[in-house]
Structures are given as C-alpha cells and as structure tokens.
Amino acid sequence: MQLAVLSAHVPALTERDYTIAQRAAPLCSPAFLAHLVVWREALSSQTGAGPVPESYLAAMRQVVAAEAAAGALDPEDALAAATAIAEIDTTSARQAAKWLLQDLYALGNPLAGVIGAALALQRSSRATFAQARMDLLALSHSLDTKTRAAALCLLGDSYLRDINPGRMPESVAYRFFLAAARANSAPAAQAHYRLGLWYARQGGSEQHKSANFHLEKGAEHGCTLCMAALAELQGSSDGEFALDMRELSEIGDEFTVARANGPRRLRRRERRGSGHAHSRSETFLDSVRGLLRGAFA
Helix, strand or coil: CEEEECCCCCCCCEEECCCHHHHHHHHCCCHHHHHHHHHHHHHHCCCCCCCCCHHHHHHHHHHHHHHHHCCCCCHHHHHHHHHHHHHHCCHHHHHHHHHHHHHHHHCCCHHHHHHHHHHHHHCCCHHHHHHHHHHHHHHHCCCCHHHHHHHHHHHHHHHHCCCCCCCCCHHHHHHHHHHHHCCCCHHHHHHHHHHHHHHHHHCCHHHHHHHHHHHHHHHHCCCHHHHHHHHHHCCCCCHHHHHHHHHHHHHHHHHHCCCCCCCCCCCCCCCCCCCHHHHHHHHHHHHHHHHHHHHHC
C-alpha cells in the first residue's frame, strides 16, 4: 500500500507499508529469518500447480502449535512458521496464520499477539479493524519496551491507514510514532521512518534536519526503508553518501527477502573530499555496515 509522497526533496519516493515479515523480524533475533526461509521452502514444495492445500495448512498449524506447547520448537521458529503461512495471502492461509498466532499467544508468546494484530489490521472489515486496534492498545500496556515499540508503531499506522478517514487527525498517529521512537530498539526504526518522512513533507531547513535525524536513527537499527529515504533526501547535497545508502538499502533488502544467491558483499566506497560532514557520514555508514554484517553472520 502506498501512502503520501515524501516531499519536493524526494519526488520519486513514496511512503510504504511494512509486510508481516518486516513487522516480525525486528522483534526477533537474526535466526528468525533463517527459520522463515525454511518454512517458505516447505510451503513452496506443496504448491504444485495451485495454492497450498488447506489440509496442509491445517496440519502445519496443529503440528507447530503442538511442538511449541511441548517446548520442542523455538518460539521464534514457531513465529516464523505463522509468518510464512500469512505470506501466502489467500483467505485460507490468512485464517490458518491467524489461528496459529492465537495458539502461540495463548502459550505465552507476546510477539504472536503483536503480529496477529498486524495481520488483522492489514485487511479487515470496519468492525474487525476497530476491534483489532482496541485489542492491540490493551495489549501494549503489558509488553516489554522493545515489543511495545512495535505495538505503538502498528497503532500509529492504523490511524494513517484508517478505513474511516477523517475521524481522527493525522497527529494522533504521530503521537504513537513519537512514543515508539523513544525506545532504543530495532522496532522503533519503523517509527523513525514514519517521522522522518513526515518532517520531510513539511519543508524548511529545521524540518529537513529532523527528517535526517529520524531516518538516520532508523537506518542505524537496520531499517532499509530509512536507508533508501536517506539516499533520496541527501542525493542533491551529498551524492557519494546517497550512493552508499542506496547500495546498503538494496543489500539489506536482499537479505530480508532471502534471495537464493545470498546478500552481496558489503564494501566500503572511497569518498572524495574531506570535512566534518563527510567524516560524520562515513562514521554513520560504518555503523550501518557493521549492523548488516552482524545480520548476515
């Protein structure tokens, strides 16, 4: 889903929504993505000439829930299974993912509650949408700081994507994003992304600085959308930095979607010129490279 155009500074960039996998990954360790690849392959092997059979989805849900209940399956592995099912994006798959996430949440996995809410808010009727948001708001009060940041980002997005537009001002969404951004954790990157684009749309030098601040914070937490937005935001003033950011965002995206050929080699681009701005940018780029190397390990 595409939301608002960023600003005159970056006319080619539009604000994008997060997938279920992008919602789940920041809440988990890097092992989550490895688990996700395995479950995707298992489901892909069942497609044949058509969709994954409903009987296979039902059996997978029962086995994963039972293994998780017995402690034989890592909670992140179980969450990856539900995410892989949800990615199929058929009605039966979304229902199976919903029920599995409910099973995992009942077993004491709060992450499943947040991802279940993300799934419910993606496509739902007016009543279901409102109920999912109320349930998520209630759940957010009992979560740890990191998981609560993800819940607050979801709540903010729910107001940006409200199927009853005009009932709530846009500022309500950004209050949730500001609250989420205070958490120094990976899920807060999604709030920094929304805030960065919001400030960029306002225009003016101070707003531009605020946009740059939030997008850099998000990039430091591994948000590839923040990296891409930084590349566009800085393109006219620091072309070398923009090229590096664009390359890093593409490398990060390749890892997230787990392409068969694997991520490209991270490289350090020789920067021309000198000065404080370039030194700051190079230090920032090194921190982002280090984060991505850790994810690839």
